[in-house]
Amino acid sequence: MSGSDTAMKWVDEFRDPALARQLLTQIATLAKPLAAARGRPLQIMEVCGGHTHAIFRFGLHQQITSDLEFVHGPGCPVCVLPMGRIDDALAIAAKPGVILTTFGDVMRVPGSGGNLLQARARGADVRMVYSPLDALALAQANPDKEVVFFAIGFETTMPATAFTLQRARGEGIANFSVVCNHITIAATVKAILDSPGTRLDGFIGPGHVCMVTGTGILQFIPQQYSLPVVISGFEPLDMLQSLLMVLQQMQRGISALENQYARVVADDGNAQAINAISDVFTLRDFFEWRGLDSIDHSGVRLSDHFAGFDAELKFELPNLSIADPKSCQCGEVLKGVIKPTACKVYGSGCTPQTPMGALMVSSEGACAAYYNYGIGRQVTESLAVEVE
Numbered sequence: 001m002s003g004s005d006t007a008m009k010w011v012d013e014f015r016d017p018a019l020a021r022q023l024l025t026q027i028a029t030l031a032k033p034l035a036a037a038r039g040r041p042l043q044i045m046e047v048c049g050g051h052t053h054a055i056f057r058f059g060l061h062q063q064i065t066s067d068l069e070f071v072h073g074p075g076c077p078v079c080v081l082p083m084g085r086i087d088d089a090l091a092i093a094a095k096p097g098v099i100l101t102t103f104g105d106v107m108r109v110p111g112s113g114g115n116l117l118q119a120r121a122r123g124a125d126v127r128m129v130y131s132p133l134d135a136l137a138l139a140q141a142n143p144d145k146e147v148v149f150f151a152i153g154f155e156t157t158m159p160a161t162a163f164t165l166q167r168a169r170g171e172g173i174a175n176f177s178v179v180c181n182h183i184t185i186a187a188t189v190k191a192i193l194d195s196p197g198t199r200l201d202g203f204i205g206p207g208h209v210c211m212v213t214g215t216g217i218l219q220f221i222p223q224q225y226s227l228p229v230v231i232s233g234f235e236p237l238d239m240l241q242s243l244l245m246v247l248q249q250m251q252r253g254i255s256a257l258e259n260q261y262a263r264v265v266a267d268d269g270n271a272q273a274i275n276a277i278s279d280v281f282t283l284r285d286f287f288e289w290r291g292l293d294s295i296d297h298s299g300v301r302l303s304d305h306f307a308g309f310d311a312e313l314k315f316e317l318p319n320l321s322i323a324d325p326k327s328c329q330c331g332e333v334l335k336g337v338i339k340p341t342a343c344k345v346y347g348s349g350c351t352p353q354t355p356m357g358a359l360m361v362s363s364e365g366a367c368a369a370y371y372n373y374g375i376g377r378q379v380t381e382s383l384a385v386e387v388e
Helices: 003-013 017-038 049-057 083-093 116-121 132-141 158-171 185-193 207-213 220-225 236-252 271-280 304-309 330-334 366-373 383-387
Strands: 042-048 068-075 098-102 126-128 146-153 176-182 202-206 229-232 257-259 281-283 286-289 293-296 300-302
Touching: 017 042, 017 068, 017 236, 042 049, 042 185, 042 207, 042 236, 049 068, 049 202, 049 236, 049 366, 068 185, 068 330, 083 098, 083 116, 083 146, 083 176, 098 132, 116 126, 132 146, 132 158, 132 176, 146 158, 158 176, 158 271, 158 304, 176 300, 176 304, 185 220, 185 293, 202 207, 202 236, 207 229, 207 271, 229 236, 271 281, 300 304, 330 366
Parallel strands: 042 068, 042 202, 098 126, 098 146, 146 176, 202 229, 229 257
Antiparallel strands: 281 300, 286 293
């Protein structure tokens, strides 16, 4: 058997139609009395944008019982970039002798003065990269230019930025710097739980983040808020099993942290990645989120001994707080207060082609997922289709 055949067999094990139907039946059986006791459908938040994408890709939102609803959390880092941070990137890109680099989705996020794609069309040297190491290679190849990497992501992508900065310092590459927009998941979830109007019954925990950090960062959810949380993988059976595990906790009247994704996520996380993060980054006092305002200790900056690579110190940046258009309701969607389809501009003024809000930019954003897999083009790769 070839390597590709082995990989497909491994994937197929997590997309088994018969097991999916069994899990869906068990979920429906447990959810019905639990929802009846509350007088409303159960609200389960998947924190990670990768999970949101999987839900719609495999049509899980169509297959689960009506006694249960997915609430799409803040786990898409592109989606929570505030306008002011994009304006900072635009200001850097406009400076002579600068090559601004970032990931593809970031280039479409709207700031108050347009987006980075439009800045490139106006003549700025803005380039898409696949990793911070690509940006560092550009700095080495262009010693007469200042190369800036506009970094984003939760703990999942922090190690790549950290390892790159350690290499830059070790090799003495002085024309490289980073705008750090890395954010932390725990502070964000806590802010959502503390928000007025939030009504959640359990969590599907972010497998990719916990692969780096370990499981302990989510322990506060059952301990402080008495809500169940299950760290999940990203295949359909992963998510259905995790959902069932959440409901089983609710049925037993307990709240605990469980790890469904144990084949990838270790309780202690990745020691090398954690050490690199601790070396390179330090917590900010606060960080602004699009739609969620400022959240204490929810972002990181470069630590003092990496200050020479900090683009926020190297360049004079506007550092302004700029509100989204009033018609855009990304904040309510992020907190699970409304569904994307309830937003006033969803599908009309705001589409993936012309996004007003960041949730419509990335494929992991709730609004883009709704549009692409639901109301927009009706192209859901449904689990129901796959199992027939």
